[in-house]
Amino acid sequence: MEPFIVSARKYRPQTFRDVVGQQAITNTLTNAIEHNHLAQALLFCGPRGVGKTTCARILAKQINSDGTEREGEDFAFNIFELDAASNNSVDDIRNLIDQVRIPPQVGKYKVYIIDEVHMLSQSAFNAFLKTLEEPPKHAIFILATTEKHKIIPTILSRCQIFDFKRITVKDAAEYLKYIAENQGIVADDDALHIIAQKADGAMRDALSIFDRVVSFSGKELTRKAVTENLNVLDYDTYFSATDLILEHNIPQLLLLFNKTLSLGFxxxxxxxxxxxxxxDLMVCQHQDTINLLEVGDVAKQNYLEQSKKTSNRFLLQALNIANDCDLKYKTSKNQRLLVELTLMKLASIDFEAEKKNSEHDILTGPSPDFIAPASFFKGNNALQKKPKESTAQEQSPAAPPTPVEAKNKEEQTHYRPQESPKEVPSSDAVVEPKPETEPQPETPPIKKLNIGGGKRVSGLSLSSLKIKKEHELSRKDETIDESKLPKDPFTEEEMQKHWADFVDKIDLEGKKILASNLNADVPKLLQEKTIWIELPNGTMKKEIEREQYDLMEYLRKKLNNYFIELKITVNETVAKKFAFTPEEKYQKLREKNPAIDLLRQTFDLDL
Structure with missing residues (x-):
């Protein structure tokens, strides 16, 4: 029984033409050899398994070949490989330097390949600097590393650097197909692509995975065998999940996720x-980006077919939801619930979009009726809309409003939601022309609707739509006739009395700051209808302006005059009249009664 040789060794490239995915580097090295333009110190850096050591060995063999050697000559006496991971001391580098001085016995060059050179110690790097900068003419150093950033700059400046790139999935799959044909193995393109993706750009890893899967499945390599052996989820799982999401089939989607967990994922x-x-589905939406899809031909066709069932809007929302779950997964305490909630959101994307549109229209303008799924209304004629009937109360002339009704009417006018769009009547209904009305001014966006002065309803709920419609049906189109509002004359003393009563009222209600601000100055009457107060700063003015509606409504009702106005001015010099600290209060009292000094001295009082 012959010993088994792994594919990574058996199919190691022997020439630069056999190297996979590094054409730019192999062409550069080939031209450098042909034109005798090769540097004496080279640094090969890049990920694992991309061909750094292989290219170093091919280069060492190529520069010693002159056409007279026998076939299969590997120049083993001219190639010295040093593993810097285990030979990283100063003594190891000194032994290497001693060997460099001896010229080769066969061939023209002695090639020193130092693998994992970043593992050398700082002292070893410093001992190597002079020899690396001015080596003998017969010596060439090839350094290989996966972590270039760990090499000191003085070494990097003495080397010609070649950056090896990751091998693409397409190149790795084609090379695996070539090996499978050599071994007489029938392999699916999708299976080879899965192996290439699992290798993550390393050809050596791809060959190792290939050997493992062949040992599992024999001479026939299928996609199912690869996914089962590598413990990766098949494309079919995600195709099925996406179909269930598009069908809004949440129960089956949760069962599919539970089945996936039972398989060990x-x-x-x-x-x-x-x-x-x-x-990948979004990549298939545009013809120019299909090449970004790194899958087999059969899987690519399945992606193209499913991408036709989706839209860009759906895919963008789905990507956002799935990515948010991916970020929160590690910090979540109930990870399964997080994924299941995400799947339910994905299966409800269309309904969520309709709800968000309705909420947006409530805040910004006319809002259509909430759109439920079409299946919800099948055979349900009871939900069809009926023409709006006018009531006798709406047809009667509007009576003059009382002062309280005028207040409520003003509140409703300020918070008045915009009219809903006219409903489309059924085909057999009679459409009557309606008089044109003046367009309502655009209302500012608000979060709460206070309709009819009752319970506050959230503007972002479906119940607010229902309440808004009921309010629209029951509201009267009333206008305030200013000529009928009371306008009784009053004196400054009466106004000041009611002002003080309002201050006492809000003080009992706990509004201490507002009461203190209103007591900061004695109100004065200007031009029979303007009440004027002067405050020491703008902050007090803003506080009173914020609550002036209740104040003015109270005064208008008590004075029976709905034409009075409030004027507030700021005079910072007035602040000097107010006493805040104990010393200032004591000075105020002493100005009013100088005898207070005698009282303080007699009883030895503190401030």
Whole structure:
């Protein structure tokens, strides 16, 4: 029985033409050899398994070949490989420097390949600097590393640097197909693409996975065998999940997720794969981006077919929801519930979008009726709208409002929601022309609707729509006739008395700050209808202006005059009249009664 040789060794490239995915570097090295333009110190850096050591060995073999050597000559006496991970001391570098001085016995160059060079110690790097900068003519150093940032700058400046890139999924899948044909293995393109994706740009990892899957499935490599052996979710799982999401089938979607968990996959793996699936579907939406889809031909066709069932808006919302779940997964205490909630949101994207549109219209303008699923209204004629009937109360002439009704009417006018759009009548209904009305001014966005002065209703709920419609049906189109409002004359003393009564009233209600601000000055009457107060700062003015509606409504009712106005001015010099500290209060009292000094001295009182 012959010993088994792993594919990573058996199919290691022997020439630069066999190297996969590094054409720019191999072409550069080939031209440098042909034109005798090769540097004496080279640094190969890049991810694992992309061909750094392989290219170093091919280069060492190529520069010693002159056409006279026998076939299969590997120049083993001219190539020295040093593993810097285990030989990283100063003594190891000194032994290497001693060997460099001896010229080669066969061939033209001695090539020193130092793998994982970033593992050398600081002292070893410093001992290596002079030899690396001015080596003998027969010595060439090739350094290989996966972490270039750990190498000191003085080493980097003495080397010609070659950055190896990750091998693409397409190149890795094509090379795996070539190996499968050599071994007589029938392999699906989708299976090879899954192996290439799992390798994450490393050809050595791809070959190792390939050997493992072949040992599992034998001479026939299928997508099912690969996904089962590598413990990855098949494309079909995500295709099924997306179909259920588009059908809004939440129960089956949760069952599919439960089945996935029972196979040993965690929720994070499932939701991140679903987000990648949505990304692939979005890539298929445009002809120019289909090439970004790194899957087999059969899977690509399935993606194209499912992408036709989706829209860009759906995919963007789905990506946002899935990505949000991906970010919150590790910090969540109930991770399964988080994923299930995400799946329910995904399956309800259309309904959520309609709800958000309705909420947006409540705040910004006329709002259509809430759109429920079409299946909800099938065979349900009881929900069809009936023409609006006018009541006798609406047809009667409007009576003059009382002062309290005028207040309520003013509140409703200020918070008046915009009219809903006219409903479309059925085909057999008689459409009557309605008189044109003046367009209502655009109302500012508000979060609460206070309709009819009753319970406050959230503007972002469906119940507010119903209440708004009921209010529209029952509201009277009344206008205030200012000529009928009372306008009784009053004196300044009467106004000051009611002002003081209002201050006492709000003080008992707990509004201490407002009461103090209103007591800051004695109100004066100007031009028979203007009440004027002077305050020491703008903050007090803003506080009173914020609550002046209740004040003016109280005064208008008590004085029986609905034409009075309030004028507030700020005079910062007035602040000097007010005493805030104990010393200031004591000075005020002493100005009024100088005998208070005698009282303080007699009883030895403190402030």
């Amino acid at each position: 965690d929720g994070h793996h499932f939701i991140s794969g679903l987000a990648s699936h949505f990304r």
